[in-house]
Amino acid sequence: MHGPFHTHHNEGGENRRTRRPGEAFRVGIGGPVGTGKTALVAALCGLLADELRIGVVTNDIYTTEDADTLRRRGVLPAERIAAVQTGCCPHTAIRDDITANLDAIEDMEQREGPLDLLLLESGGDNLTLTFSTGLIDVQLFVLDVAGGDKVPRKGGPGVTRSDLLVINKTDLAPLVGADLDVMARDSAAQRGELPVRFISLVDPAGAEPIAAWILHELAHWRADAGAVV
Incomplete structure (x- = not known):
């Protein structure tokens, strides 16, 4: 085993995961049911797969539906899409007991060789959803316009603490009477x-701002790792 680079700390004082040479940059993607998390994962794979070796781990309560959807779309080789069945509230397997996700990641990395990026998708949950920082390096939280322009001001850890807040389905704003300026302000x-x-x-090109953000964070992560080797 190689020694860890170092341990990060977030603003709340929680330890970031121990990073080891050759591991992939891990991005957690969470949010309520139906906000477009799987569609975002698919779009990101399409935009980034030519320059990065990507793996995906999905989390569903009783099914492998999200992983099956991604495999049907052919966004990555099927061997680089894994499914975790949590059997309980989605946040349990990404925050409270992350063992199943860690096992899925380890199996994929051993089987598929070095990866650059791992996208970990949570099952749909509520505004309190967060990932353990022992599992991921950065986390996105996805809302959608169809939920109404009031949702961001309701707060919750997913809204207030995620590294990037994504507000999806802006094309629906005129249909549901949502004010994007209000959502931006709140x-x-x-x-x-x-x-x-x-x-x-x-x-799918609509995901380009998210892909650009991930590439920026990945470059920073790699530079940070190189500085302490």
Whole structure:
């Protein structure tokens, strides 16, 4: 076993995961049911797979539906898409007991060789959903416009603490009477300087702002790792 690079700390004092040479950058993607998490994962794979070796781990309560959807779409080789069946509330397997996800990651990395990026998708949950920082390096939280423009101001750890807040389905705003300016204002009030991106995945290219953010964070992560080797 190689020694760890170092342990990160977030603002709340929780330890970041121990990083080891050759491991992939891990991005957690969470949010309520139906906000477009799987569609975002598919779009990100399409945008980034030519330059990065990507793996995906999905979490569903009783099925492998999200992983099956990604395999049917052919976004990655099937061997680089794994499914965890949590059997309980989605946050349990990504925050409270992350063993099943760690096992899925280890199996994939041993089988498929070095990966650059791992996308870990949570099952749909509520505004309190967060990932253990022992599991991921950065986390996205996905809301959608169809939930109404009031959702960001309701707060919750997913809204206030995620590294990136994604507000999806902006194309639906006129249909549901949602005011994107209100959502932007309330998101800024809840998050301070933490970033927010508004997207629509009617065209998969709509995920380009998220892909660019991930590439930026990955470059920073790699530079940080190289500085302490």
